[in-house]
Amino acid sequence: MQNLFIIIICFFSAVSFLSCKSQREEMVMETQRVLSTDAVPSGSGIAYSNDSVIIIGDDAEYFAIFPIRDSGYRQEAFFVGNSRDRISKDVKHDLESLARGEFENAQFLFAFSSGGITPNRDTMFAVCPGNIQKNFKVSMLPVYTKFMEIAGISRKELNIEGAAFAGKDLLLFNRGNNLVISIPTKDFYDYLRKDSVLPGIKISTLNLPVINKFPVGISGACSLTDNLILFTASLEETTDFIMDGTIKGSYIGLLRMDEGVSEL
Numbered sequence: 001m002q003n004l005f006i007i008i009i010c011f012f013s014a015v016s017f018l019s020c021k022s023q024r025e026e027m028v029m030e031t032q033r034v035l036s037t038d039a040v041p042s043g044s045g046i047a048y049s050n051d052s053v054i055i056i057g058d059d060a061e062y063f064a065i066f067p068i069r070d071s072g073y074r075q076e077a078f079f080v081g082n083s084r085d086r087i088s089k090d091v092k093h094d095l096e097s098l099a100r101g102e103f104e105n106a107q108f109l110f111a112f113s114s115g116g117i118t119p120n121r122d123t124m125f126a127v128c129p130g131n132i133q134k135n136f137k138v139s140m141l142p143v144y145t146k147f148m149e150i151a152g153i154s155r156k157e158l159n160i161e162g163a164a165f166a167g168k169d170l171l172l173f174n175r176g177n178n179l180v181i182s183i184p185t186k187d188f189y190d191y192l193r194k195d196s197v198l199p200g201i202k203i204s205t206l207n208l209p210v211i212n213k214f215p216v217g218i219s220g221a222c223s224l225t226d227n228l229i230l231f232t233a234s235l236e237e238t239t240d241f242i243m244d245g246t247i248k249g250s251y252i253g254l255l256r257m258d259e260g261v262s263e264l
Helices: 141-151 185-193
Strands: 005-012 029-037 043-049 052-057 062-067 074-077 095-103 106-113 123-127 136-139 160-166 169-174 179-184 202-205 214-223 228-237 246-256
Touching: 029 062, 043 106, 043 214, 052 095, 052 106, 095 123, 095 169, 095 185, 095 214, 106 160, 136 185, 141 169, 141 179, 141 202, 160 228, 169 185, 169 214, 179 185, 214 246
Parallel strands: 043 095, 095 160, 160 214
Antiparallel strands: 005 029, 043 052, 052 062, 062 074, 095 106, 106 123, 123 136, 160 169, 169 179, 179 202, 214 228, 228 246
16 A cells, blocks of 8 residues: 655745644645655655755655655665665654754755664764765764753653754754753754764753643644744644554644743
């Protein structure tokens, strides 16, 4: 059975729905184009770069590039020799978030594992579309471990689902407890150059509703401006992030970084 991932290309004159202070705003989202594709076995992260939409899958070692003005796509492997087969659940990297940034004078896409299982899900892939020789990967285990220690959470509560660069920081969004990890971009890039240097970390809480005893959990994020983050969230009936649950609702919201959220 084919696994179709639906890409919705939208124009935002505003966005509505959830905000960090539960304020509702009148905003409009216009759908301009809808694509259904099996370019990746299960789409999990998406980014926009050079007039193209780029998609990663949580169980694939390649990504797909969709030019906005074209109906086709192309696939690129993370590294030479990577398989195009779907990776089984017990050994997949579980890449759940994608952010675009400039590193070493080149545009990179940074794909982050969820962190739920070590070592397979502690990885960050840095890919430079069109230049596979520049691609590399690093272990995020030291960073994830530091985050868990500061936040006082267990491995079971670790589930990185979103990533975005905003202002001078890289933001990682943990679905468990809806925690926002802020890492100075400079520190993050220094870590990529030498992973023995741990970056500074600040942690904030994103307050989302609880419905029928299940919390709405963040599922993705991207930056609209230096201070404005668009995020998605979903209501999943599960108490175990490794074992998927039934999705009972999906949401879109705004997080205004300049207004601040509760810092641990």
